[in-house]
Structure formats: structure tokens, C-alpha cells
Amino acid sequence: xxxxxxxxxxxxxxxxxxxxxxxxxxxxxxxxxxxxxxxxxxxxxxxxxxxxxxxxxxxxxxxxxxxxxxxxxxxxxxxxxxxxxxxxxxxxxxxxxxxxxxxxxxxxxxxxxxxxxxxxxxxxxxxxxxxxxxxxxxxxxxxxxxxxxxxxxxxxxxxxxxxxxxxxxxxxxxxxxxxxxxxxxxxxxxxxxxxxxxxxxxxxxxxxxxxxxxxxxxxxxxxxxxxxxxxxxxxxxxxxxxxxxxxxxxxxxxxxxxxxxxxxxxxxxxxxxxxxxxxxxxxxxxxxxxxxxxxxxxxxxxxxxxxxxxxxxxxxxxxxxxxxxxxxxxxxxxxxxxxxxxxxxxxxxxxxxxxxxxxxxxxxxxxxxxxxxxxxxxxxxxxxxxxxxxxxxxxxxxxxxxxxxxxxxxxxxxxxxxxx
Numbered sequence: 001x002x003x004x005x006x007x008x009x010x011x012x013x014x015x016x017x018x019x020x021x022x023x024x025x026x027x028x029x030x031x032x033x034x035x036x037x038x039x040x041x042x043x044x045x046x047x048x049x050x051x052x053x054x055x056x057x058x059x060x061x062x063x064x065x066x067x068x069x070x071x072x073x074x075x076x077x078x079x080x081x082x083x084x085x086x087x088x089x090x091x092x093x094x095x096x097x098x099x100x101x102x103x104x105x106x107x108x109x110x111x112x113x114x115x116x117x118x119x120x121x122x123x124x125x126x127x128x129x130x131x132x133x134x135x136x137x138x139x140x141x142x143x144x145x146x147x148x149x150x151x152x153x154x155x156x157x158x159x160x161x162x163x164x165x166x167x168x169x170x171x172x173x174x175x176x177x178x179x180x181x182x183x184x185x186x187x188x189x190x191x192x193x194x195x196x197x198x199x200x201x202x203x204x205x206x207x208x209x210x211x212x213x214x215x216x217x218x219x220x221x222x223x224x225x226x227x228x229x230x231x232x233x234x235x236x237x238x239x240x241x242x243x244x245x246x247x248x249x250x251x252x253x254x255x256x257x258x259x260x261x262x263x264x265x266x267x268x269x270x271x272x273x274x275x276x277x278x279x280x281x282x283x284x285x286x287x288x289x290x291x292x293x294x295x296x297x298x299x300x301x302x303x304x305x306x307x308x309x310x311x312x313x314x315x316x317x318x319x320x321x322x323x324x325x326x327x328x329x330x331x332x333x334x335x336x337x338x339x340x341x342x343x344x345x346x347x348x349x350x351x352x353x354x355x356x357x358x359x360x361x362x363x364x365x366x367x368x369x370x371x372x373x374x375x376x377x378x379x380x381x382x383x384x385x386x387x388x389x390x391x392x393x394x395x396x397x398x399x400x401x402x403x404x405x406x407x408x409x410x411x412x413x414x415x416x417x418x419x420x
Contacts, residue, residue: 011048014060016212019044019138022065024110027117027135030072031170034163037135039075043068112223116180119187120171127162132191134159137216139198146203146400150364181227189237189293192220196241201401208258208403214245235284236294243277243300246270258407262309274304292328295320314343331362332370339374347381354378369399373408380415388415 019040026036043064057063118132130148133139145155165171181188199213221238228234250264259265281297299320306312321337334357342350354375359366376391392412399405 010056011044011051014047014056014064015044015138018061018064020114020136020216021061021110022068023135023138024114025065026068026072027114028110029069030076033117033131033135033166035072035075036068037163039068039071040064042071112220112227115188115191115220116184117166117171119184119191120166121184122169122171123162123165125187125190127158127165128187129191129194130155130158131162131166133194133198136191137195137198137213139195139213143198143203181224185224185228185231185234188224189233192217192224193237193241193293195220196244200244201404203400206402207256208252208401209248211248214241214248217241218245230287232284232287232289233291233293235280235287236291236297239277239280239284240293240297240300242273242280243297243304246273246277246304252403255406256403257410258403260407261303264309266307269304274301277301277304290327292324295324295327299324312343314340318344329361331357331365334362335365335371335374342378347378351375351378351382367394367398369395369401369404369408372398373411376411376415385415 022040022043023033023036026039027033030036046067047060047064051057114136115132118136119128123131126148130144133144134141141155141159142152144159145152148155150158195213196217199210199215199217201208202210202213218238218241221234221241224234225231225238247264247269249268249270250266251259253259277297278301281294281301284294284297299317302313302317302320318337318340321333321340324333325337335354338350338353338357341353354371357366365371372391372395376388376395379385379388379391389412392408392415395408396405396412399408
């Protein structure tokens with residue numbers, strides 16, 4: 001039985017929810033990442049042709065799994081590995097339920113298995129994160145390329161090499177165990193946070209926020225926290241994501257344009273989520289071992305607890321960034337620290353902190369909208385309007401998100417360049 005009619009938004013909603021689960025299920029069944037991804041994509045393509053006329057099936061996940069699995073079997077039948085794979089495939093019932101509590105727990109285990117497989121030490125760290133973003137979160141190659149500041153063609157080659165290595169080396173996607181989790185935990189946490197970061201500020205989407213990715217990352221964080229409740233960094237990661245996502249309702253206006261932190265309506269922030277994030281952070285901190293995610297969560301908690309922007313404890317935030325830089329010396333942390341310097345010691349000091357960032361270590365970040373926008377705001381406060389306009393123009397040139405570009409245009413319009 002199907003619901004009458006089907007819009008593209010219906011398929012997009014099912015895609016966002018079911019893509020990672022279906023890929024994980026097929027990887028478990030067939031042990032081939034590229035095959036799983038291709039066949040799930042084919043199933044969604046068939047849905048886009050069929051559902052507008054026939055309606056969304058009552059159990060869309062089961063429909064998609066049946067189609068994707070059938071395509072996988074067809075591929076295997078044509079494969080030189082037929083003798084090794086086909087008995088295993090045919091031994092698995094195609095009628096397994098994909099709904100209900102037991103199926104949900106099985107899907108959780110499948111996804112964790114997939115994340116751990118992508119975090120296999122035989123893969124390079126960038127490949128681990130990129131591959132998981134692609135096959136677990138369903139991000140496009142273009143989105144991942146933007147996150148890594150590389151070209152789409154380079155990212156395509158990187159993903160292809162990683163998939164081939166998994167296939168050729170026979171990297172297993174076995175059931176998770178505590179030892180494997182502990183060993184691969186730093187990479188898994190980085191993957192989960194990368195998914196959240198893409199959702200919190202999407203790179204190529206016309207919208208600033210992709211709530212589906214934020215929720216997927218938080219769900220994965222909760223899964224990790226349930227498996228490793230004593231690990232302080234897992235708790236810190238979950239606290240960080242919850243605290244940042246609590247501000248989602250105020251981060252864009254009705255037109256979808258981003259709202260600066262100083263201008264956000266804090267009455268719309270999700271206070272129960274903030275309370276939960278603070279509680280998670282306190283529990284993690286009580287473990288007696290601080291790490292980068294905990295420090296970032298502490299910064300997020302200071303922002304979330306300030307009744308007004310003017311009440312923000314920027315001195316404490318700067319102190320946390322100073323410690324964080326010793327634990328996680330990254331260009332992103334350095335830029336955020338420069339913003340904190342700006343609010344503690346003034347725009348001149350903030351600008352100096354930006355200019356001291358090592359361009360080699362920063363990679364492509366120093367030619368990104370985030371960097372140019374921060375620089376433009378400080379130049380504007382210093383009254384250096386012409387330079388501020390030029391910096392905003394650079395931010396417009398490098399912005400990859402439509403909503404972000406709208407904000408930059410507005411801020412650029414607020415700055416009047418001196419008449420020549």
C-alpha cells in the first residue's frame with residue numbers, strides 16, 4: 001500500500017534518513033563498499049522514476065533495500081568473484097524486516113561497523129574521514145572536497161583509491177569490539193565531528209544549516225557514548241555538538257540569511273539542549289582528563305550560558321583557546337582565537353593575531369570566507385573601510401554557501417568605502 005503521489009522533497013527526506021543505513025546494510029551483506037554505494041544510488045534513482053507515479057511505499061526502506069540488494073546480486077553474478085560471494089548472498093533472506101526496535105538496533109550496529117571499517121589503519125587519516133563522509137553520511141564528492149580545501153577531481157581520486165584499497169586488501173567490516181573501538185576512537189570522533197561540522201555550516205548547500213547531518217552526527221555521538229560511557233573525549237564531543245546545535249533556531253532569519261552571534265535572538269535557543277550539553281560536559285570533565293573536544297565544548301558552553309552577547313566571558317574563552325592551541329594546533333583554532341583576542345584586546349590586536357597565522361600550516365584556510373570575513377570585520381572596526389570592503393570581496397569570492405554569501409553582501413553594504 002502506498003501513499004498517493006510523491007514529490008522530490010519526499011525522496012530527498014528518505015535519502016537523508018536511509019542512505020547511510022542502506023549502505024551499511026549492503027556492506028555487511030556483500031563486503032564491498034563501492035558495490036554497496038553504487039547499488040543504493042541505483043535504488044534511489046529507480047525510486048525517483050517510480051514513486052512520483054505510484055506513491056511512496058508504506059515501507060520505503062524495505063523497498064529500497066530490496067531494489068538495491070537485487071542490483072547487488074546482479075552485479076555479483078557478473079563478477080569474477082561469483083563463487084566466493086554468491087553463496088553468502090543467497091543465504092541471507094531478502095525478506096528481513098527493516099522496521100521496529102530490533103531492526104533499529106541492527107541498523108545501529110551496521111553503521112558503527114561501517115564507520116569502524118572506514119577508520120581502518122590501512123587507510124590514511126584524510127581518506128578515513130573522506131570515505132566515511134561519503135558512504136556513511138552520504139555527502140557529495142563536491143561537499144567533501146570543499147571541507148578538505150581540495151578540488152573535486154582530487155577528492156574523486158582520493159575516494160576511489162580508498163574504496164579500491166578496502167576491496168583489494170579485504171579490509172573487514174566485522175562486528176565491533178571494545179579493543180577495536182578504543183584503537184580507532186580518535187579517527188571515529190574526527191569523522192563524526194566532520195559530519196556535524198558540514199551540517200552546522202554546509203559548504204555547498206544553498207542553506208547554512210543541514211539539520212539532517214547535525215542530527216545524524218549527534219546520533220552517532222550518542223551511539224559512541226553508549227558504547228564507551230567512561231571515555232571523556234566521547235562525552236566532550238557529544239556535549240560540543242549538542243551545545244552548538246542548540247543555537248540552530250536563531251542562526252538564520254526567515255529569508256535563510258545567517259544571523260551573527262551578536263544579533264541572535266537567544267530566547268529561541270533550545271534551553272533543554274543547552275542544559276543537556278552542560279551536563280554532558282560536566283560528566284566528561286569529572287573524568288579528570290581534558291582533551292580538545294572538551295575544551296571546545298567548554299567554549300560553546302560559555303557562549304550558550306551568556307544571557308546577552310555583551311555578557312560573554314571572552315577572557316575565559318581566550319584562555320581556553322590558548323590551551324586548545326597547545327593540544328590542537330590547527331588554523332581553525334588559530335582563527336577563532338584571533339576573534340577572541342579581538343573581543344578581549346580590541347580589533348587591532350585581533351588583526352595582528354590573524355596576520356601571525358602561519359600560511360603554510362594553515363593551508364587553504366587563509367583563502368576562505370571564514371578568514372576573510374573575520375579580517376573584514378576587524379578592519380571595519382578600525383575604520384579601514386577600503387581594506388574592509390576588499391576583504392569582504394575576498395570572502396564573497398571564496399564563499400561556497402549561498403546563505404553565507406548573502407550575509408557577506410549585507411555586511412559589505414554596511415561598510416562605506418571612502419570616496420576617492
